[in-house]
Structures are given as structure tokens and as C-alpha cells.
Amino acid sequence: MRSQHLLIVTGAKDQPDRARSVSPGLRISLITRQEMWQRVWDMEKFARVIVLPDDTGDDEWLALARTIHALDPIDAVANFTEKDLDKAAIIAADLGIRWHSLESVLTVGDKFQMRRSLQAAGVDDTPCELVKSPEDLRAAAGRLGYPLICKPRRGISSQGISRLTGPDDLDGAFAWSSSGTHDLDSTDLIVERFHMGDEYSVECLSEDGHHLVVSITEKSVDREHFIELGHIVPAPLAPEAADRIADTVTRMLNALGVQDTATHTEIIVTADDVRIVETHLRCGGDRITNMVAAVKDVDMPEAAARRYLGQQVLAEAIRAVDAYEAAVDKQCAAIRYAVPSTIGRVTAVNGVDTARMLPGVQEVTVLKESGSILTQLTGSGSRAAFVWALGWSPEEAATRAQAGVDALEFEVQPQTP
Numbered sequence: 106m107r108s109q110h111l112l113i114v115t116g117a118k119d120q121p122d123r124a125r126s127v128s129p130g131l132r133i134s135l136i137t138r139q140e141m142w143q144r145v146w147d148m149e150k151f152a153r154v155i156v157l158p159d160d161t162g163d164d165e166w167l168a169l170a171r172t173i174h175a176l177d178p179i180d181a182v183a184n185f186t187e188k189d190l191d192k193a194a195i196i197a198a199d200l201g202i203r204w205h206s207l208e209s210v211l212t213v214g215d216k217f218q219m220r221r222s223l224q225a226a227g228v229d230d231t232p233c234e235l236v237k238s239p240e241d242l243r244a245a246a247g248r249l250g251y252p253l254i255c256k257p258r259r260g261i262s263s264q265g266i267s268r269l270t271g272p273d274d275l276d277g278a279f280a281w282s283s284s285g286t287h288d289l290d291s292t293d294l295i296v297e298r299f300h301m302g303d304e305y306s307v308e309c310l311s312e313d314g315h316h317l318v319v320s321i322t323e324k325s326v327d328r329e330h331f332i333e334l335g336h337i338v339p340a341p342l343a344p345e346a347a348d349r350i351a352d353t354v355t356r357m358l359n360a361l362g363v364q365d366t367a368t369h370t371e372i373i374v375t376a377d378d379v380r381i382v383e384t385h386l387r388c389g390g391d392r393i394t395n396m397v398a399a400v401k402d403v404d405m406p407e408a409a410a411r412r413y414l415g416q417q418v419l420a421e422a423i424r425a426v427d428a429y430e431a432a433v434d435k436q437c438a439a440i441r442y443a444v445p446s447t448i449g450r451v452t453a454v455n456g457v458d459t460a461r462m463l464p465g466v467q468e469v470t471v472l473k474e475s476g477s478i479l480t481q482l483t484g485s486g487s488r489a490a491f492v493w494a495l496g497w498s499p500e501e502a503a504t505r506a507q508a509g510v511d512a513l514e515f516e517v518q519p520q521t522p
């Protein structure tokens with residue numbers, strides 16, 4: 106049998122290697138934009154690589170994909186990121202390759218469009234409005250009522266998230282949220298009802314429109330700037346609560362037309378409802394996939410790669426999830442982030458070896474090494490280190506991860522912000 110040829114749109118670090126490992130002899134061609142260049146690893150392993158300026162139009166992406174296809178027929182298309190999913194959808198449709206529809210990827214990538222779709226499908230009726238100016242925000246807040254969240258329409262990495270409790274917050278919220286759009290394709294913001302409750306993410310695998318909730322993750326968030334400070338896998342939840350979450354997320358995936366891939370959905374469980382915050386056609390970050398693999402024995406990134414290559418993954422994942430449910434002793438995992446409060450230049454990071462030796466600790470990674478600048482929390486990129494650990498209960502895993510973080514000490518030369 107001829108080995109497969111995969112076109113990856115935008116790079117994704119170790120994901121091409123994972124695809125090669127599940128499809129012997131796989132050739133991978135890559136089309137990416139300059140901004141994503143640092144996500145392309147091991148360039149010499151690709152059959153061909155094309156790098157385009159960030160503002161290159163759809164026509165050129167398509168023409169280049171057609172040229173590659175004429176030289177070496179493309180069997181499968183993949184995109185493991187949040188950028189240029191639209192380009193991948195256009196290319197796949199043109200080459201006759203089954204993929205996410207253009208409508209589906211455009212809806213998922215646009216928080217306003219997503220809300221409209223979920224409202225129309227009766228999945229989630231969170232009121233929201235588009236905002237382009239401080240005047241728009243004031244008028245929308247008058248109609249929606251407080252408390253509210255204002256955020257970039259196409260936001261990522263918790264940048265520019267503002268909570269508004271009353272009219273005094275309007276100007277600051279507009280400025281903060283707008284500052285979060287500096288590296289996005291759109292400066293639009295949305296404002297929506299603030300949901301009070303516990304936050305979770307839901308890791309799903311979809312195959313031919315059948316969805317499996319592989320794991321629900323409990324999230325701790327900084328209440329001022331909504332940066333993720335930790336996660337627990339699986340979330341300690343009563344079975345009925347987990348079922349309600351699975352039901353809402355499944356209906357959301359159907360409403361958004363998601364058929365085949367790994368997804369990472371963020372939700373808030375309020376007193377009365379399960380509310381969708383956003384979803385992604387990719388796996389969760391923050392080592393969630395490592396923790397899911399360690400405790401539930403489901404390798405989500407590998408499953409995503411196999412799905413894009415047309416392989417069946419669901420039956421195996423269902424067996425693994427069922428085995429976890431049936432087990433008497435269940436291993437759990439947790440990650441905690443270090444967020445030192447001093448602003449300034451890091452001169453030393455102590456305690457890393459001590460943290461690595463602590464019970465259950467699986468990984469200690471310093472994100473702000475000596476020489477880095479610690480800023481105020483502006484997005485998930487301002488976190489300084491993380492530790493993830495295993496334990497025999499959610500509490501034990503969380504305590505062990507926190508002990509690892511507590512063992513770290515950042516020596517900082519303070520600077521005025």
C-alpha cells in the first residue's frame with residue numbers, strides 16, 4: 106500500500122512526529138504563516154515546507170496546496186492549532202478531503218458567532234453583543250445589565266479578559282480588553298453575561314459525529330485577570346453533575362458541526378446551568394493531555410493525529426474510559442502554576458531539584474528562567490513555573506502539585522511596573 110501524504114496547515118511542535126509514528130512511511134507537507142514559524146520543529150523531516158506572510162490571502166494558500174497535490178497527491182489534512190483552520194477547511198473541501206466545514210471552523214474561532222449558533226440551537230442562551238468602541242460597550246452594558254465579561258472576539262490565552270460590575274468599570278474594561286487584541290486578526294470585542302460558578306474544561310474525542318467525553322478537568326482561575334492557575338484531572342464531580350456536563354457539551358459539539366477530532370471545551374457550572382465559555386478544535390494545553398494520558402490511558406494528541414489520518418480511535422478510548430470508571434483505586438493528576446507577586450527581573454530560581462524529588466511529582470518546568478522579566482498577570486504567558494503530580498485522590502494530587510510549587514523560590518530584582 107502507498108504510504109500516506111498528510112498536509113499540515115500551520116506547524117504544531119511535536120504533532121508531526123506523532124503523526125509519523127502512527128502512519129508508517131508518512132510524508133508530511135507543511136504550509137504555515139511566518140507568525141507560527143516557531144511552532145515548526147525538525148524542519149528537515151518534512152517533504153516540503155512553505156512559509157507565507159501573515160496577510161496572504163486564501164487564493165494563494167489554495168493555489169499552493171493544489172500545486173503540492175499535483176506533485177504528490179494529498180490524502181489527509183490536519184491543523185493542530187487555532188490559527189488558519191479556515192485555510193485548512195478551504196483546502197480540504199477543494200481537494201475533496203473530509204474535514205471540518207468552513208462554517209464550523211469560522212464559528213468555533215469567533216466567540217460572537219459561536220454564541221449566536223448556540224443560542225439558535227437552544228444549547229446556551231447567554232446574552233452577548235459585539236463591541237467596537239467604548240460607546241458600544243456602554244450602550245450594550247445598559248441593555249444587558251451587570252455583571253458582565255468583556256473580551257476579544259477572537260481572543261486566546263486569557264488576554265484582555267475584563268469583568269464589569271458597574272458603569273465605573275466601563276473605560277478600564279474597554280482599554281484592558283482592547284490591549285488583549287494586539288496580536289489578533291481582529292480588534293473587535295464581545296460583552297456577555299458574567300456566569301458565576303465553578304470552571305471546568307471538557308476533553309472530548311469525536312469520530313464520525315459520535316462524541317466521547319474522555320475527561321472533565323477542574324480549573325482554578327485567578328479571579329482578577331482570569332488566568333488559569335491549576336487543573337485537576339479528573340474533576341471531583343458527582344455522576345449526575347458529570348452527566349449534565351457531558352450532555353451540554355455533546356449538544357454543543359453537534360450544534361457547531363464538530364464531527365471528527367479532539368476538542369477542548371471550557372465551561373462554567375452555575376447554580377442552574379452548564380454554560381459554555383468556548384471550545385477549540387484541538388487538545389487542551391497546560392499539560393492536561395499528559396495528565397489525561399497518565400490517569401485514563403487515553404493519548405488525546407495521538408488520537409487527534411490518527412483521526413486526521415482516517416484511523417478509528419473511539420472504540421479504544423471508550424474501553425480505556427470504562428476501565429477507569431470501573432477501577433476501585435483511581436489515580437488522579439493535578440497541575441499548579443507559580444505566579445510570583447514581585448514584578449522585576451528573575452535573578453535565580455531555586456528549589457527545582459527539591460520539587461522534582463517530592464512524592465508524586467511528574468514534571469517541574471520553569472517558564473521564567475533567570476534573566477526573564479516577571480510582569481503583572483496579563484495572560485497565561487505571564488505564569489512563571491508549573492508542577493504536575495499524581496495522587497490517589499484529587500486532593501492528594503492537588504496538594505502534591507502545590508507542594509512542588511511551594512518548593513520553588515524566585516529571586517527577583519524588583520522593578521517599578
Ligand SMILES: Nc1ncnc2c1ncn2[C@@H]1O[C@H](COP(=O)(O)OP(=O)(O)O)[C@@H](O)[C@H]1O
Nearest residue numbers: 254260261262263264266298299300326331383
Ligand atoms: N461569560 C463569562 N462568565 C464568566 N467568566 C468568563 C466568561 N467568559 C470568559 N470568562 C472567564 O475568562 C476566561 C477566558 O475567557 P475565554 O473566552 O476562554 O478566552 P480565551 O480565548 O482568552 O481563553 C475563561 O476561562 C473564564 O475564566
Ligand SMILES: [Mg+2]
Nearest residue numbers: 262263371383
Ligand atoms: Mg479560554
